[in-house]
Amino acid sequence: MDAKKNAHRNARKNIVVVGAGYAGLTAALRLDRKQRITLISAESHFTQRIRLHELAAGRPEVTVPLSELTKGTGITTVQARVGGIDLDARQVRTEDGRVFPYDTLVYALGSRTDTTAPGVAEHAYTAETAGDLRARLDAGGGDLVVVGGGLTGVEMAAELAESYPAWRVALATGGAVGAGLSDKGRRHLARTFGRLGVRTHEWTRVTGVGPDGVRTDQGVITADVVVWAGSFTVSPLAAESGLAVDERGRIVVDETLTSVSHPDVYAVGDAAAVQVQGSTNRMSCAAGMPIAAHAADVINARAAGRTPEPFRFRYLLQCISLGRRDGLVQLVNGDDSPKDRILSGRTAAFVKERICRFTVASLRWERARPGTYMWVKGSARRTGAEAHRAQTSAAR
Ligand SMILES: Cc1cc2nc3c(=O)[nH]c(=O)nc-3n(C[C@H](O)[C@H](O)[C@H](O)COP(=O)(O)OP(=O)(O)OC[C@H]3O[C@@H](n4cnc5c(N)ncnc54)[C@H](O)[C@@H]3O)c2cc1C
Numbered sequence: 001m002d003a004k005k006n007a008h009r010n011a012r013k014n015i016v017v018v019g020a021g022y023a024g025l026t027a028a029l030r031l032d033r034k035q036r037i038t039l040i041s042a043e044s045h046f047t048q049r050i051r052l053h054e055l056a057a058g059r060p061e062v063t064v065p066l067s068e069l070t071k072g073t074g075i076t077t078v079q080a081r082v083g084g085i086d087l088d089a090r091q092v093r094t095e096d097g098r099v100f101p102y103d104t105l106v107y108a109l110g111s112r113t114d115t116t117a118p119g120v121a122e123h124a125y126t127a128e129t130a131g132d133l134r135a136r137l138d139a140g141g142g143d144l145v146v147v148g149g150g151l152t153g154v155e156m157a158a159e160l161a162e163s164y165p166a167w168r169v170a171l172a173t174g175g176a177v178g179a180g181l182s183d184k185g186r187r188h189l190a191r192t193f194g195r196l197g198v199r200t201h202e203w204t205r206v207t208g209v210g211p212d213g214v215r216t217d218q219g220v221i222t223a224d225v226v227v228w229a230g231s232f233t234v235s236p237l238a239a240e241s242g243l244a245v246d247e248r249g250r251i252v253v254d255e256t257l258t259s260v261s262h263p264d265v266y267a268v269g270d271a272a273a274v275q276v277q278g279s280t281n282r283m284s285c286a287a288g289m290p291i292a293a294h295a296a297d298v299i300n301a302r303a304a305g306r307t308p309e310p311f312r313f314r315y316l317l318q319c320i321s322l323g324r325r326d327g328l329v330q331l332v333n334g335d336d337s338p339k340d341r342i343l344s345g346r347t348a349a350f351v352k353e354r355i356c357r358f359t360v361a362s363l364r365w366e367r368a369r370p371g372t373y374m375w376v377k378g379s380a381r382r383t384g385a386e387a388h389r390a391q392t393s394a395a396r
Contacts, residue, residue: 039076053127109271140166149175253266253267
């Protein structure tokens with residue numbers, strides 16, 4: 001019986017990773033290479049999403065070929081869009097009609113800007129269309145409005161104002177700009193926006209975008225160009241396939257990052273709903289890369305017959321670039337709430353740039369030596385599964 005069990009354990013498993021962003025790549029590169037690993041990606045390259053506002057502002061390149069990041073690892077890379085997942089048959093179907101059977105699935109399809117508000121898809125640019133935005137801004141000046149007072153909107157507004165002085169930049173948001181920051185952090189933002197000439201429309205509920213500008217509850221803010229930097233949304237594929245998801249469509253996982261509905265499926269990065277220090281993970285590389293690394297560790301542990309550790313993580317910083325020469329590093333508590341301490345100016349810009357480089361360097365290190373990526377671990381509090389169970393029983 002034991003011999004049978006060992007033979008089963010030692011058999012090479014098909015591990016399919018869908019999505020080659022920060023999370024999918026981290027997981028794929030860290031998996032035990034004795035297994036058969038297939039990485040399915042819509043593109044032939046990895047996009048440094050955290051630099052897309054820089055791309056809009058003129059940075060020449062924000063991608064790295066997947067062939068370079070997976071070279072020598074034995075990982076099979078497939079360029080295709082995932083079109084469906086058959087959880088019963090344990091198969092991934094791509095839009096070009098191919099089928100990939102799996103023993104273990106790592107779901108890492110990430111997120112994108114939510115463009116469902118009226119007129120946004122037709123009339124606004126987003127981080128995902130940063131290349132087109134740049135071409136438009138290069139073509140001439142005028143009024144530009146960024147919608148969204150979160151970190152992406154703030155970075156976008158500052159970067160564009162610095163790089164395109166011919167454009168008058170404004171930022172509109174339903175609340176306060178940088179609402180999650182400390183008072184000191186918000187004051188630094190205000191000073192920087194003042195220096196860069198970015199006008200702000202706070203507490204202005206944006207209802208949509210038209211050809212003439214941004215529609216708000218206080219009238220139209222006229223604009224030649226609108227950049228939509230509202231919230232992120234995830235692919236409907238997880239919910240459509242029958243995986244248990246939260247109210248935002250993110251896959252609910254337990255403390256081992258395993259789907260609470262399908263134990264062959266692990267979810268990582270923005271696509272996963274993971275309990276971190278009492279609340280769901282912020283959609284970020286800051287949380288997404290540790291989640292992905294830990295999921296790979298869990299898969300490796302289980303394949304070797306070991307009991308996996310629960311996921312532990314604490315937030316440390318929120319790093320915001322404010323153009324190339326200024327920035328804001330907000331120190332945070334383990335649960336991501338702001339501390340009073342910030343770094344600002346060139347020091348913060350330097351830290352932010354190092355962190356951006358570190359994300360890609362980590363992938364290269366993981367390729368060369370799986371298991372090298374490390375993160376700061378917090379206490380194991382209530383897990384996704386526990387929160388899910390609590391929610392379900394409360395609903396009953
Ligand atoms: C402008 C900007 C600045 C940001 N700055 C920061 C920051 O400073 N710090 C931070 O922590 N976070 C930041 N973020 C957020 C961060 O980029 C995301 O949280 C992070 O990219 C999530 O990683 P991921 O691997 O889960 O998803 P992604 O990076 O989105 O990768 C998902 C991958 O899956 C692919 N994919 C999607 N659907 C399919 C499909 N059907 N078939 C095949 N492939 C598919 C996508 O093409 C993509 O390659 C920023 C985001 C933006 C837009």
